[in-house]
Amino acid sequence: MSKIIVRGGQRLVGNVRVSGAKNAVLPILAAALLAQDGESVIADVPFLDDVNIIQQVLAALGASLSYENETMRISAQQLSSYEAPYDLVRKMRASFLVMGPLLARLGCARISLPGGCAIGTRPIDQHLKGFEAMGAEITLGHGFIEARANGRLKGAKIYLDVASVGATENIMMAAALAQGTTTIENAAKEPEIVDLANYLNAMGAIVRGAGTGVIRIEGVERMTGVRHAVIPDRVEAGTYMIAAAITGGDVHVEGAIADHLAPVISKMEEMGVEITETDTGLRVRASKPLKGVDVKTLPYPGFPTDMQSQMMALLMVSEGTSVVTETVFENRFMHVEEFMKMSGSIKVEGRTAIINGGVPLVGAKVCATDLRAGAALVCAALVADGETEVTGIHHVDRGYVDITGKLASLGAIIERVEAAADVVTASEKLQTLASGIEAAVSAVAAQADTVLAAALASDSVSEKKRDKDVSRLKPQPTWAVT
Ligand SMILES: CC(=O)N[C@H]1[C@@H](OP(=O)(O)OP(=O)(O)OC[C@H]2O[C@@H](n3ccc(=O)[nH]c3=O)[C@H](O)[C@@H]2O)O[C@H](CO)[C@@H](O)[C@@H]1O
Numbered sequence: 001m002s003k004i005i006v007r008g009g010q011r012l013v014g015n016v017r018v019s020g021a022k023n024a025v026l027p028i029l030a031a032a033l034l035a036q037d038g039e040s041v042i043a044d045v046p047f048l049d050d051v052n053i054i055q056q057v058l059a060a061l062g063a064s065l066s067y068e069n070e071t072m073r074i075s076a077q078q079l080s081s082y083e084a085p086y087d088l089v090r091k092m093r094a095s096f097l098v099m100g101p102l103l104a105r106l107g108c109a110r111i112s113l114p115g116g117c118a119i120g121t122r123p124i125d126q127h128l129k130g131f132e133a134m135g136a137e138i139t140l141g142h143g144f145i146e147a148r149a150n151g152r153l154k155g156a157k158i159y160l161d162v163a164s165v166g167a168t169e170n171i172m173m174a175a176a177l178a179q180g181t182t183t184i185e186n187a188a189k190e191p192e193i194v195d196l197a198n199y200l201n202a203m204g205a206i207v208r209g210a211g212t213g214v215i216r217i218e219g220v221e222r223m224t225g226v227r228h229a230v231i232p233d234r235v236e237a238g239t240y241m242i243a244a245a246i247t248g249g250d251v252h253v254e255g256a257i258a259d260h261l262a263p264v265i266s267k268m269e270e271m272g273v274e275i276t277e278t279d280t281g282l283r284v285r286a287s288k289p290l291k292g293v294d295v296k297t298l299p300y301p302g303f304p305t306d307m308q309s310q311m312m313a314l315l316m317v318s319e320g321t322s323v324v325t326e327t328v329f330e331n332r333f334m335h336v337e338e339f340m341k342m343s344g345s346i347k348v349e350g351r352t353a354i355i356n357g358g359v360p361l362v363g364a365k366v367c368a369t370d371l372r373a374g375a376a377l378v379c380a381a382l383v384a385d386g387e388t389e390v391t392g393i394h395h396v397d398r399g400y401v402d403i404t405g406k407l408a409s410l411g412a413i414i415e416r417v418e419a420a421a422d423v424v425t426a427s428e429k430l431q432t433l434a435s436g437i438e439a440a441v442s443a444v445a446a447q448a449d450t451v452l453a454a455a456l457a458s459d460s461v462s463e464k465k466r467d468k469d470v471s472r473l474k475p476q477p478t479w480a481v482t
């Protein structure tokens, strides 16, 4: 089992560069499917497992992609399938974000139901409600969701019952090529929504109001691939801010955007951390004992749920009692049990965790239960007495580029130990990615070939029937395929 080993007690000092945002790049790569013309060149694409998976999904749909020096080039002029493979969707929920672009572009999409996960059930009813309002017919069965539009999608007024990030993004993408205007009310306001809107607008879409609760999208007929740079990852930035503070360090978090991190900065300042904005990021210093605060997670601009566990790590070593309330996901306290193995003193009551701070942490063997829980355990380990072993680090690889290298460059004593069975170097990962894309493309081609061969083998099969058979495997567009 691969693990991260940390020997606590080092004060972190220096500069750490934030990578492009995972939660911005995933919808942006899905949106690249909307371009009937040209190539998209996306800069600051982080080298993450989730990015690897979405690339494979796009390749399986017929897009051609290449990735070098944090830049992804995508051409989606010719799509060859409307089905996102089950094996990829089950590995990453965000694969569901291709449904909006596929529906808009091809008039149909078939995607396996993304299941729940450790942090909650995570339904997709608001995505589907939006597509239905735009005229799509949704059918569910055998673990798949199929959506079909009779002609072009139609603009509609959609009120989201919850300000879902994914639903807002999926509907925005579907609406970009729809006929008429779509209004999303109670839309999510996250910076990643604004980044997606900027990319869509550069491609020729007309999206207004992103970043507010009401987004209006005027549908256009064609979109073109363009250049775009992804925003810095505010959650990665926040994680290094916590790492700096928990060790009483002095760290410059390069690329961090203060505005995107306003609630995190406010809470950390309330605790006694000094945070100053620089020309290129944020300087974070903790030079005195910190005091506990109460934190409640909320949709943006509230305190992000993706920073809750890291914040809890900091609260464990701060003076006094703190109360953390999780309102976004119903099961996002799985890290508490692991913190307790490190001597954290925490009591959970429903969606509230009460932290009795100031108790010295000790190193232990712990397991990352989800992505941010893994990062939070690493933060806690930085200040724990002795050695901590964090397993389950495949979760961490979904969202952090080289977390061990970045922390080590700040002075942490940290190393990653690969289990013999899953030694995967960066270049091997790239190779896997390349062959994954190749395999996905050949799977689609092979499927088509098999039917073609069967059809050709039969004398009675007319040319017309052969075409029909092949078209079963390919998208059956009802509108504007180019
Ligand atoms: C890839 C990505 O960007 N992931 C982020 C995105 O996830 P994601 O887009 O999945 O999160 P949502 O904003 O959709 O979920 C927020 C809440 O709405 C509920 N809900 C959502 C959709 C729906 O159709 N019905 C419904 O009830 C969810 O169960 C959850 O309780 O936003 C979350 C909330 O900030 C972050 O934690 C994730 O890191």
Ligand SMILES: C=C(OP(=O)(O)O)C(=O)O
Pocket (backbone or CB within 6 Å): 023, 093, 094, 306, 371, 372, 399
């Ligand atoms: C929950 C997260 O991501 P996802 O929605 O991709 O699971 C996260 O980034 O913390």
